[in-house]
Amino acid sequence: MTVKASGGSSVARPQLYQTVPVATISQAEQQDRFLQRGELSELATYFSSGALRIDISATLTKNSELIVSRAANRIFTGGSPLAFLERPQEPAMAVAGAARGGSGNVSEGMKLGTVTYVEGRAGGGNGSGGGGFLGLGNLFSGNGGGYSGPLPAGFQPINVSRYGPGNMTKSLRDLSWFLRYITYAIVAGDPNIISVNVRGLREIIENACSSAATIVAMQEMKAASLGYFKNNAEAAAIVGQYFDVAITEFKAPTPSDKVRQRESNDQQGLQLPQIYFNAAERRSKFVMKTGLSGGEKLEVIKAAYRQVFERDISRAYSQSISDVESKVKNGEISMKEFIRRLGKSPLYRQQFYEPFVNSRAVELAARHFLGRGLSSREEFSKYFAIVTKGGLAALVDAMVYSQEYSDYFGEETVPYLRGLGQEAQECRNWGPQIDLFNFSAPYRKVPQFITLFADYTQPLPDQHVYGVGNDPLEIQFGAIFPQETRNPKSRPAPFGKDTRRILIRQGAGIENQLSNPAARGKAPGSLGPKVFKLDQLPGGYTAPRKASGRGASVASSYSSASSVKFTESSTQAVIRAAYLQVFGRDVFDGQRQKVAEIKLENGEIPMREFIRMLAKSDVFRNMYWSKLYVCKAIEYIHRRLLGRPTYGRQEMNAYFDICAKKGFYALVDAILDSTEYNEAFGEDTVPYERYVTPGGLSMRTMRSGSVAEQNVQAQTPETPRFIELGTALDRGEFELQNSLAQGVSKRREQTKVFKLTTTSDKVALKTLIQAAYRQIFERDINPYVVKNEFTALESKLGNNEINLKEFIEALGCSSLYIKQFYAPYPNTKVIELGTKHFLGRAPRNQAEIRTYNQILASKGIKGFINAMLNSVEYAEAFGEDTVPYRRFPTLPAANFPNTERLYNQLTKQNDELVVPSFEPVAATDRS
Numbered sequence: 001m002t003v004k005a006s007g008g009s010s011v012a013r014p015q016l017y018q019t020v021p022v023a024t025i026s027q028a029e030q031q032d033r034f035l036q037r038g039e040l041s042e043l044a045t046y047f048s049s050g051a052l053r054i055d056i057s058a059t060l061t062k063n064s065e066l067i068v069s070r071a072a073n074r075i076f077t078g079g080s081p082l083a084f085l086e087r088p089q090e091p092a093m094a095v096a097g098a099a100r101g102g103s104g105n106v107s108e109g110m111k112l113g114t115v116t117y118v119e120g121r122a123g124g125g126n127g128s129g130g131g132g133f134l135g136l137g138n139l140f141s142g143n144g145g146g147y148s149g150p151l152p153a154g155f156q157p158i159n160v161s162r163y164g165p166g167n168m169t170k171s172l173r174d175l176s177w178f179l180r181y182i183t184y185a186i187v188a189g190d191p192n193i194i195s196v197n198v199r200g201l202r203e204i205i206e207n208a209c210s211s212a213a214t215i216v217a218m219q220e221m222k223a224a225s226l227g228y229f230k231n232n233a234e235a236a237a238i239v240g241q242y243f244d245v246a247i248t249e250f251k252a253p254t255p256s257d258k259v260r261q262r263e264s265n266d267q268q269g270l271q272l273p274q275i276y277f278n279a280a281e282r283r284s285k286f287v288m289k290t291g292l293s294g295g296e297k298l299e300v301i302k303a304a305y306r307q308v309f310e311r312d313i314s315r316a317y318s319q320s321i322s323d324v325e326s327k328v329k330n331g332e333i334s335m336k337e338f339i340r341r342l343g344k345s346p347l348y349r350q351q352f353y354e355p356f357v358n359s360r361a362v363e364l365a366a367r368h369f370l371g372r373g374l375s376s377r378e379e380f381s382k383y384f385a386i387v388t389k390g391g392l393a394a395l396v397d398a399m400v401y402s403q404e405y406s407d408y409f410g411e412e413t414v415p416y417l418r419g420l421g422q423e424a425q426e427c428r429n430w431g432p433q434i435d436l437f438n439f440s441a442p443y444r445k446v447p448q449f450i451t452l453f454a455d456y457t458q459p460l461p462d463q464h465v466y467g468v469g470n471d472p473l474e475i476q477f478g479a480i481f482p483q484e485t486r487n488p489k490s491r492p493a494p495f496g497k498d499t500r501r502i503l504i505r506q507g508a509g510i511e512n513q514l515s516n517p518a519a520r521g522k523a524p525g526s527l528g529p530k531v532f533k534l535d536q537l538p539g540g541y542t543a544p545r546k547a548s549g550r551g552a553s554v555a556s557s558y559s560s561a562s563s564v565k566f567t568e569s570s571t572q573a574v575i576r577a578a579y580l581q582v583f584g585r586d587v588f589d590g591q592r593q594k595v596a597e598i599k600l601e602n603g604e605i606p607m608r609e610f611i612r613m614l615a616k617s618d619v620f621r622n623m624y625w626s627k628l629y630v631c632k633a634i635e636y637i638h639r640r641l642l643g644r645p646t647y648g649r650q651e652m653n654a655y656f657d658i659c660a661k662k663g664f665y666a667l668v669d670a671i672l673d674s675t676e677y678n679e680a681f682g683e684d685t686v687p688y689e690r691y692v693t694p695g696g697l698s699m700r701t702m703r704s705g706s707v708a709e710q711n712v713q714a715q716t717p718e719t720p721r722f723i724e725l726g727t728a729l730d731r732g733e734f735e736l737q738n739s740l741a742q743g744v745s746k747r748r749e750q751t752k753v754f755k756l757t758t759t760s761d762k763v764a765l766k767t768l769i770q771a772a773y774r775q776i777f778e779r780d781i782n783p784y785v786v787k788n789e790f791t792a793l794e795s796k797l798g799n800n801e802i803n804l805k806e807f808i809e810a811l812g813c814s815s816l817y818i819k820q821f822y823a824p825y826p827n828t829k830v831i832e833l834g835t836k837h838f839l840g841r842a843p844r845n846q847a848e849i850r851t852y853n854q855i856l857a858s859k860g861i862k863g864f865i866n867a868m869l870n871s872v873e874y875a876e877a878f879g880e881d882t883v884p885y886r887r888f889p890t891l892p893a894a895n896f897p898n899t900e901r902l903y904n905q906l907t908k909q910n911d912e913l914v915v916p917s918f919e920p921v922a923a924t925d926r927s
Contacts, residue, residue, distance in 0.1 A: 020189035071217035200254035270424035343396035359447035373433030503691040532577040606683040644691035842898035
């Protein structure tokens with residue numbers, strides 16, 4: 001099996017033309033700026049003339065046949081051009097023929113030049129064009145009437161009879177094509193579509209017809225079109241402008257192709273036609289010149305920022321590299337050196353190097369400095385070795401000083417994205433190269449190029465050979481369903497026509513038909529589904545197992561040894577099994593094939609022919625063919641008639657070819673007349689499911705509540721005797737309390753909780769205040785300290801001016817607490833001590849530490865204490881009148897281990913964290 005890695009194919013939607021809004025807005029979007037006054041004026045002018053442009057296009061479209069015919073009448077002689085166009089839906093006109101009698105073929109006569117239009121007046125309204133047909137007599141007069149324009153050198157009228165009807169039809173088609181694209185350009189407001197599709201046609205038409213005649217025809221079409229707008233000078237100016245563009249572009253020579261040089265001189269350059277470049281999205285190229293003004297130089301520098309940093313850093317972040325920027329403005333350094341210094345700047349290192357692995361850094365550097373994605377795995381290995389050995393600086397130098405950079409950008413040009421339409425693209429790794437332009441660096445941080453090759457070193461996934469589909473069933477047919485149920489992979493699995501699907505045999509694995517072809521006809525026995533064979537044999541009928549073809553089985557003798565123990569003696573049971581296998585269910589009485597059943601019971605046909613008649617019935621055709629697409633129908637029919645899924649694309653292609661050339665009935669015959677069917681089922685056996693996919697097997701056996709077809713009987717579980725004896729009995733509330741108290745020491749019961757009930761008892765109030773000091777400061781406060789700092793707080797608490805919660809908060813915000821427990825410690829230790837003092841426990845986990853760390857960093861110690869005291873936990877545990885205390889002194893408690901360690905260590909003598917953070921990793925310099 002050969003597997004070739006592929007990057008998938010990005011959906012390429014090339015821009016085939018430009019419009020005024022698209023061209024204007026795309027330029028502003030590329031430069032990260034608002035629309036300027038001139039651009040807004042251009043858009044206003046375009047939109048104000050929108051109705052007029054649509055009317056012009058409608059008028060030219062309505063009269064296109066007459067305009068083209070007038071141009072053709074100017075350059076062709078010996079016949080009428082209208083014979084080679086679709087006749088316009090207009091009133092019939094009188095014709096005069098040279099042949100008398102009036103019954104001749106008018107079309108043939110016009111081609112031969114023997115029939116012409118009778119010159120006369122044409123009816124019709126005035127309109128903007130001054131007449132419906134502009135006077136058909138004047139339209140087809142010999143000299144073209146209102147023709148104006150210089151005749152090109154070498155122009156000679158073309159004889160229709162010599163030119164031929166086929167070439168005449170093609171020439172009129174080309175003239176109509178010119179007029180059609182002119183109407184497109186008028187509506188779009190941009191002549192780009194004319195330049196793209198007309199430039200370069202002169203040499204092609206010169207080989208087939210005459211370029212001088214084509215120029216005369218286009219000038220005649222211009223004059224005819226202007227005749228419809230005699231009373232509207234603005235419309236006539238628009239029509240003349242776009243016709244002049246078409247004539248000028250046709251006269252211009254074919255532009256040369258854009259060539260992309262390869263890595264080595266022995267490889268042929270990749271060519272991109274110039275018309276594709278002209279039709280692509282316009283990307284401005286910025287070049288730093290010494291003669292530019294200050295504003296123009298600033299625009300070039302912003303373009304360099306957008307290319308290297310993927311955004312205008314001066315506008316987005318108010319940042320700029322002022323020293324280097326001033327040097328490039330003054331001409332001290334070149335633009336190439338400016339780009340190199342931007343790549344080595346700390347800002348680029350911070351944005352595009354440090355946050356990513358080296359693989360992603362190499363991809364982004366190729367985009368920023370070379371304007372493309374990585375070309376090959378060898379190129380990636382080259383730059384990866386450079387960045388691994390020398391760091392970012394060496395990578396930037398390698399790309400900026402490369403020959404490719406010099407060829408494309410030189411010393412003065414700002415690098416640009418060389419995507420679709422800018423230059424020829426490589427076929428190899430097409431998907432990853434284009435995909436690199438679709439994501440910004442902050443959006444996607446996973447390497448896109450090297451991970452592609454890593455995917456192919458993994459085992460192939462278990463899926464259908466057509467790649468990832470959206471079929472929710474276990475059969476993956478590779479179709480695109482209208483409603484997505486899951487996102488398919490962007491890179492399809494590398495399956496080819498020689499890739500075989502993994503199938504599991506229903507029966508003994510040693511009898512798989514691939515490893516043991518001789519065992520194909522063996523029944524699976526008790527390891528597989530039940531096999532039904534027709535025991536009632538027709539008189540004198542013969543059916544060997546090794547026959548090949550439909551007719552060869554009739555002329556041999558039937559062996560009585562072919563009947564096995566799975567034989568069903570009842571014909572009706574076999575018939576019902578055949579219906580279940582072929583249709584997948586019991587059919588209604590009106591859907592049964594009564595004639596086929598009678599023939600089978602009378603011995604006129606064998607079981608194989610009965611299966612054939614069921615498969616060719618209208619019921620089966622409507623179920624598995626008419627409503628399904630071809631691949632899915634083949635898969636279903638193959639499973640029903642041959643008992644296994646298809647192996648892969650090669651087998652599917654063969655069946656698909658039969659369906660395309662011969663139809664549904666030929667597919668049924670091909671399956672039933674195959675060697676595999678004859679060896680597996682013969683003439684007397686009902687087909688059964690012989691193989692399943694791993695996905696199908698897992699869906700049947702691994703779901704909760706599913707019972708595999710292995711004669712498994714559900715049994716009621718019996719409770720063992722020792723579990724019954726060990727079950728605890730209900731012995732009342734007293735026994736329950738004793739059980740809950742097991743393992744709990746007296747320490748929890750002896751915990752003293754200080755609660756402020758009244759302020760009239762000064763002794764109790766003093767005791768509560770001392771308890772608050774011990775809880776917050778972990779010691780008794782000396783009287784002189786109280787006198788100097790906390791006397792006012794105690795007085796407010798005793799006078800009911802503040803509650804106990806506010807008193808606790810004031811102690812935490814005091815200068816003594818900040819000095820003792822905030823200033824000497826890092827934030828993590830401060831958080832640990834804060835939860836101990838104000839919540840009576842240790843921190844729960846790292847998530848809580850991170851939350852309080854953000855509060856501590858943004859709001860300070862007072863905000864941190866306020867957050868804890870105003871939390872729901874504090875309100876439920878202590879409320880407004882309780883001094884915080886140690887809440888988890890003993891087991892059982894979820895946070896007991898951390899709280900036990902926190903309370904058993906000495907705060908001043910131990911800096912160890914109870915809930916440790918991640919170990920700090922020493923910063924390594926990757927350069």
